[in-house]
Amino acid sequence: MRDVFEKKETISKWDDDYYHPISLWLYDRAISDMLRFMEITPGETILDAGCGPGVHSIRVAKAGMRVCAIDISKAMLQQAHLRAKSERVLDRIEFHQKDLTELDFPDAHFNYVFSWGVVIHIPDAERALDELSRIIKPGGKLALYLTNKTALDHKIESFVRFVIRKPKKGMKKLPLGNGICYGKGQNKLWVWRFDANAITEYLSKRNFRLVNRHIGELSQLQLRCKGLPRRALLKINNLAYSLNLPPHIAVGTLLVFEKRQNL
Numbered sequence: 001m002r003d004v005f006e007k008k009e010t011i012s013k014w015d016d017d018y019y020h021p022i023s024l025w026l027y028d029r030a031i032s033d034m035l036r037f038m039e040i041t042p043g044e045t046i047l048d049a050g051c052g053p054g055v056h057s058i059r060v061a062k063a064g065m066r067v068c069a070i071d072i073s074k075a076m077l078q079q080a081h082l083r084a085k086s087e088r089v090l091d092r093i094e095f096h097q098k099d100l101t102e103l104d105f106p107d108a109h110f111n112y113v114f115s116w117g118v119v120i121h122i123p124d125a126e127r128a129l130d131e132l133s134r135i136i137k138p139g140g141k142l143a144l145y146l147t148n149k150t151a152l153d154h155k156i157e158s159f160v161r162f163v164i165r166k167p168k169k170g171m172k173k174l175p176l177g178n179g180i181c182y183g184k185g186q187n188k189l190w191v192w193r194f195d196a197n198a199i200t201e202y203l204s205k206r207n208f209r210l211v212n213r214h215i216g217e218l219s220q221l222q223l224r225c226k227g228l229p230r231r232a233l234l235k236i237n238n239l240a241y242s243l244n245l246p247p248h249i250a251v252g253t254l255l256v257f258e259k260r261q262n263l
């Protein structure tokens, strides 16, 4: 399931799909909001758990934080290193190849951890959440950018499939949400549509409380369009973000948790 993350085509596809110039406004704002919700200040260290090509590590480093960026994929880490170098923030980011489901950091190692669009691709999400919970200090913060199973996009898709009588196949209903494996062979990619309440409950059993929830990308229907319609949908995503629409209607949502102090 991890082969797809080693492919150069995956990186260029993500650049085309998600980092359209219009979307950059949303990501700049979302990352800066995330740092504000986490109450982190410049000079402090934050773990980027699943940095991919490094776009958010770079944003965070430019905001003045020191970043420990980890990813399971060598190709992603190489790309992140290249981009950090060309953005002149290499002195503030260190890179390590690590698997979120078996981290070798000691318990209570970080005050701040964020993981953006990563747990959504890990079939054993419970294990990743257990590991992220373990390495955070009491009083520390965990920010997760996840997909929502309650998103309007999925409701529209279900309605269209109902009308054309083509039900979605292969979706598994699991305790933390619905999950599906797309593609075959080296292109296999697991995608969760999480139940944010189930995630909150799961983490509350690991001593975390939700301190903030925010809308992310409203819709990914833009992936099915080109040209003007696509640009219009991306602008609607930006508008939904700036209007702070209810997070549960969006495809993407940011959840920020605080680890309770030990009694």
Ligand SMILES: C[S@@+](CC[C@H](N)C(=O)[O-])C[C@H]1O[C@@H](n2cnc3c(N)ncnc32)[C@H](O)[C@@H]1O
Pocket: 005, 049, 050, 051, 052, 053, 054, 055, 056, 070, 071, 072, 073, 076, 098, 099, 100, 101, 115, 116, 117, 118, 121, 122
């Ligand atoms: C959709 S990308 C997100 C990358 C980055 N956070 C961003 O938003 O641009 C998902 C990333 O998670 C990484 N990943 C998937 N499973 C992982 C695991 N078990 N441990 C660490 N990283 C993992 C992949 O290699 C990939 O770089």
